[in-house]
Amino acid sequence: MWEKVQETVSYIQSKINFAPEYGIILGSGLGGFTDDIEIEFTLPYNEIPNFPVSTVEGHKGALVFGTIGTKKVVAMQGRFHFYEGYSMKEVTFPVRVMKYLGINKVVVSNASGGVNPNYKVGDIVIIKDHINMMPEHPLRGRNEERFGPRFLNMSEPYSKKMIGKAKEVASDLQIEVKDGVYLGLQGPTFETLSEYRMVKILGGDCVGMSTVPEVIVARHMDMECFGVSVITDMGDEDNIDEVSHAEVLKAAEKAEPHVRNLIKELIIRY
Template sequence: MWEQVQQTADFITNKTNFSPEYGVILGSGLGNFTDDIDVEYILPYSEIPNFPVSTVEGHKGALVFGTIHGKKVVAMQGRFHFYEGYDMKQVTFPVRVMKHLGVKKLIVSNASGGVNPTYKVGSIVIIKDHINFMPEHPLRGKNDERFGPRFVNMSEPYSRKMMAKTKEIASDLNIEVRDGVYLGIQGPTFETLSEYRMVKLLGADCVGMSTVPEVIVASHMGLETFGISVITDMGNEESIDTITHAEVLEAARKAEPHVRSLIKELIIQY
């Protein structure tokens, strides 16, 4: 994989002549964050060698390069999911490429189902930790020490400093945020009511189908990482009967202005 990552990073660098400090992965319904970027270059995934192509509605499928108040950023409009049929090395390939483009800090966003009774649809959750329930691990197989160590310390997968800064920003902007533990599962089905109960019993506050593999690989390569989630449905008897992907996108869309403000200010201030 090392050679593929170098090939892809070299291609992007030659195309864009851009070395970003921040990488941002935009989840379901959050793709319009790129409107906050002074865009210098847009590169569709279909033009990038070795890159998968996102197949999920709400994921546009392009790398967007530009600046936010002088900070150099590359944003992924659309991520790749294990449930789409990709293996974990493909799912996390863009994170490795970002690192080799110069990215030092990674911001990941997603939509998730809430099981914490203090949450509601539209709640914004700062991810403080995760539980990996994916059926495949992105670091399985022979380890390449050029990427990172065989055994990765996961005591702080999400930067405590970035969390604290975001909470400070949220207070200044009068945006209500929670924090919580995110549990990552394969998907693509939404959870059954019994599975939602399991998620809660395991100590998680929300559940989704992404993020965890990317954060593991970011930890492998020493990237400082921040995660944020929008609660788009609640795992209880009242809401589980009607949840659809369209409703998930709509809930994320309503929360998007606040999420965009938090991410933008975090990049500016941190």
């Protein structure tokens, strides 16, 4: 893994003259954020050595390098999921690469199903913590000490400072936000009524199929993380939204302008 990461980083650095500070991982329906970036370089995933290629509709498949205000960023236009058949090490490989491109702050976005009765479709939820219920762990196997410690402290997976600044930004921009705990499941099926009940009992406010692996690996390398989720459907023990991936994308796209403004201003100010 170490050698693969260094090979990929060397390739990217040979193609660009750019040292990003922020890494941004865009979820379903949120790929339009790249319109807010003053783009300097774009590298399709299929040209980057060792990189997986996204197979999911709504995930385009390129690294976009540029600036937001005075901050240099790289955005993943399309992420990878365990349910696509990739290993957790493949899913999180781009996060390892980001670290060695010089990035120390990661912003992740996703679309999720809500179980908190105070949520509604279209709500923007700042992730304050997560519950990992995925069947594989990205740090399983021999630990590479050059990346991080064998036993990782996860007492603060999402930066309290970044959360505080994001809430300040949301207030200033009059963007309504909630906060909550994100529970990660494997997918690709949407949850049953009983699974929604389980999520709620376990302490989750929303549930999705991404984000958790990337944040674990980012924290393994001591990167600061901020996560935001768009509620695209609701479910509880009595009722469940009939939902398709197309409807998820539609709901995410409706909330996208507010999410984009929140993330953009957070990056500028933090």
